[in-house]
Amino acid sequence: MKKVKHIFSTAALLFTLGLCVLFASPVQAKSNPTKVALQPGRIYRRYDITGNGxxxxxxxxxxxxxxxxxxxxxxxxxxxxxxxxTLNSIRNFYKEDVCAQLYTLSNGKPFLYLYVAFENGDGPVCGIFQYKGRRLNEIIDFQETLETYGYHQMGYVTGVSGNRLYVSQELNSYSLGLNSxxxxxxxxxxxLVPASKYGSYTSIYTLNGRSRYLTANRDIPVYTTAYANASLKFNILKGDRVRINKCALIKGKMYIQISSKGMTGWILPATSYPETAEYQQFTETQYAG
Structure with missing residues (x-):
C-alpha cells in the first residue's frame, strides 16, 4: 500500500509541476520572428519588445x-x-502611412523600425528605436545621419544576420544626386553601433540611368585618406571620368572614395545644393524636387 501511495504522490507532484510549466510558459516569449509588422489599432501579446525575454x-x-x-x-x-x-505630426496622415516593424537579432534583442512616409520620402519620423527606461528611444535617426550632405533622407532595414542589422539609407546627395x-x-x-565606418553604394541614379561612373564637372581635390587634415594626393580635372567606390562616416563627417586616372583617393562631398550647374561636382548628377 505504501508503494501505491508513493506512486500516486509522485504522479501528483509531476502533475503539479506540469501545471506550473503550463501556466508559466505564456509569460516567457518564444524567440521573436526576425521581422514582425505591427499594425495600428491591433494589440499584440506574443512578442518581446522590451528585451527581457x-x-x-x-x-x-x-x-x-x-x-x-x-x-x-x-x-x-x-x-x-x-x-x-508618441508622435505629434505637423500635418495629418493615414494609418497606411505608418510602417512599424519589430526586428530581433540572434541574441533575442529587439529593435523597432518606425517610419511615417510623406511626399518625396520625407516624414516626421524615420529611424530605429530601442526600449529602455520604459520608453522607446530613437538610437538611429535616418533623417539626421546624412542631413549635412543632402535632402529627402530616409532609410529602411534590408535584413538581419546574427547580431547585425543591415540598412539602406537613401538621400538626394548634393554631390551624387539620388543614391542608396x-x-x-x-x-x-x-x-546597436556601426559595424564599420564604411558604407557601400548600392544605387546611384544619374541622368544616364544607374551608374557608378561620372564625369567631373569641375576640378576636385582628392585626398590620401578619409580623415580631416589628410594630405592632397592628386586633383580630378574637369572632364575626367570618375568611379564612385564607397563612402565613410567618421565622427559625423562623410567622405567619398573615388578612382580616376589609375589612382584612388577620397573627396569631400558638397554640403549645399548647387544653385547653378557650374557648381555641381559631376555632370550627370540628377536631383529630385
Missing part, C-alpha cells in the same frame, strides 16, 4: 481627425499598458 502587450493607438477622410493627427505606442512613444547606401550595425554594449 518575456512577452509584452504592444499597441499602436491613433488619434483620428475631425475630417471625414479617415486621416489621423498622431499616434502613440503602448507597451504593457504604458505609453512608450548600405550600412551595417552590430549589437555591442547593449545597443
Amino acid at each position: 518575456k512577452r509584452d502587450k504592444i499597441q499602436i493607438k491613433t488619434t483620428p481627425t475631425t475630417d471625414s477622410d479617415g486621416s489621423i493627427s498622431d499616434f502613440s505606442i503602448y507597451v504593457n499598458g504604458k505609453k512608450a512613444y 547606401i548600405r550600412f551595417v550595425y552590430k549589437y555591442s554594449r547593449g545597443t
